[in-house]
Amino acid sequence: MGKTLMMTDNSLKLYEQVIHYLVVRIEAGEWAEHEKLPSVRSLSELLGVHRLTVFKAYQELKERGNVYVKDKSGYYVSPATPFSVTDQADDPAVSAWLHWDSLAHVQSLEAEFQFSKSLIDPALLPNRYWGELMRDLLDQYPRLLGTYSTIQGDLELRSALASHLTTKERFYLSADEVLITSGAQQAIDVISRTLVKPGDRVLMERPTYGPAMEIFRKQGARLVFTDIHPGGYDLEQIEHLMKSEKPRLFYMTPTFQNPTGMNVPVEQRKQLPELAEQYGCFLLEDDSTYDIYFKEKPPAPIFTYDTTGHTLYIRSYSKYVAPGLRIAAILCRQRFMPGLQAVKSLTDNGSPLLNQKLFLRYFQSERMHQHLSKLRTAIQLRMEVMEQCLLETDWTWTRPEGGLNFWVELPRGVDTGRLLHRCMEQSVAFVPGTVFDSSDNSASRKLRLSFSYAHEQQIREGMGRLITLAKEM
Numbered sequence: 001m002g003k004t005l006m007m008t009d010n011s012l013k014l015y016e017q018v019i020h021y022l023v024v025r026i027e028a029g030e031w032a033e034h035e036k037l038p039s040v041r042s043l044s045e046l047l048g049v050h051r052l053t054v055f056k057a058y059q060e061l062k063e064r065g066n067v068y069v070k071d072k073s074g075y076y077v078s079p080a081t082p083f084s085v086t087d088q089a090d091d092p093a094v095s096a097w098l099h100w101d102s103l104a105h106v107q108s109l110e111a112e113f114q115f116s117k118s119l120i121d122p123a124l125l126p127n128r129y130w131g132e133l134m135r136d137l138l139d140q141y142p143r144l145l146g147t148y149s150t151i152q153g154d155l156e157l158r159s160a161l162a163s164h165l166t167t168k169e170r171f172y173l174s175a176d177e178v179l180i181t182s183g184a185q186q187a188i189d190v191i192s193r194t195l196v197k198p199g200d201r202v203l204m205e206r207p208t209y210g211p212a213m214e215i216f217r218k219q220g221a222r223l224v225f226t227d228i229h230p231g232g233y234d235l236e237q238i239e240h241l242m243k244s245e246k247p248r249l250f251y252m253t254p255t256f257q258n259p260t261g262m263n264v265p266v267e268q269r270k271q272l273p274e275l276a277e278q279y280g281c282f283l284l285e286d287d288s289t290y291d292i293y294f295k296e297k298p299p300a301p302i303f304t305y306d307t308t309g310h311t312l313y314i315r316s317y318s319k320y321v322a323p324g325l326r327i328a329a330i331l332c333r334q335r336f337m338p339g340l341q342a343v344k345s346l347t348d349n350g351s352p353l354l355n356q357k358l359f360l361r362y363f364q365s366e367r368m369h370q371h372l373s374k375l376r377t378a379i380q381l382r383m384e385v386m387e388q389c390l391l392e393t394d395w396t397w398t399r400p401e402g403g404l405n406f407w408v409e410l411p412r413g414v415d416t417g418r419l420l421h422r423c424m425e426q427s428v429a430f431v432p433g434t435v436f437d438s439s440d441n442s443a444s445r446k447l448r449l450s451f452s453y454a455h456e457q458q459i460r461e462g463m464g465r466l467i468t469l470a471k472e473m
Contacts, residue, residue, distance in 0.1 A: 015060065114450075151350045171313075183326040204251050207437035232254075259407045259431070266299045282310055386451040395409060430466070
């Protein structure tokens, strides 16, 4: 057998892993429509699995219409066709990534009652103020649209972020330790391509942010999972995994975790950098909603407790300041910067300068702090309205202390993938649990409900439809 190049966790059956391997590459364009795929023999040698396993995977893809067969020639990529609604959730183990496989796919569904988008209602954003800022900015910098940013990002913005985070949140970093990216997802991708090699283990929370899983899988990583619960992580489990699996990276969202909304306690935040140093594992801390808290400010990020430079921190402002600007930053020690900049240069050669300058003007204004205070109040009100609806059910959830989502478990017998199909007929959208955790059997009856994109009346009516349809199942 050849070297194993499978790009998924061990929770899926081998033939399902082969299917995943093929589908990811077809969707990424590695094989075009009508292009011949590797033979059963060559793919079995490449992946280190039995030929019958590859044959079963090809037969499954053939039945689903992803590939077709030419007699005595082999398997070929089928032309792209919409998936049939009738078979979307026939096999929960496969549908997690073949159909409701990605967050972007689910969030692209048009719905009147939109609970799948973990974004802010545009009506809550300071849209008129942005127009004023744009006019003032172009008056001040008339040649701005004709200028590229540096790869690392605008120095003025990097200096402002470093100063603010050092003064307000004890980060103690310089502008040279900040890299601006076009959103948090690009930051994850840049870090993955910088630090992770094919075959490396990546430790992740379960459940976790679906796009991050796909980024690491496409990089060739093998995923290892650790559970997160209301009390945080099981540090004994994490230490065992770091010792036995030797992960290159631990990707985490410890503040208002996506999708559960849970917070990792302070003591664990202090201990994680020590474990990372002891076992040679980097920590990737993704923080996209740090400022969206309802009562108390969340604990300081793990980055602030790291004295050895093992933590890379992503702070995103996209969701609740201006989604259209796509502003996020990687904060890390200087030794990581050359590699990160090299990858970033190949990605886009620097995030748009106009976006950075616009955000800088807003970031330095009193208006932003006023906006965040009002925004927290408005989002908390919407969260409470959604929870009032949930109280009418026998479902299970933990009330979030911040963030934008509820993580809800429905009774046995309700499959949220099938439920979503029925809900879309009533123009109600949410994210099925398998998008965040395809390895857990109970994930098929879980869902993420975002309360930040719909207003109060939409929440009441949409939740009413959702609850009714779930009861009918």
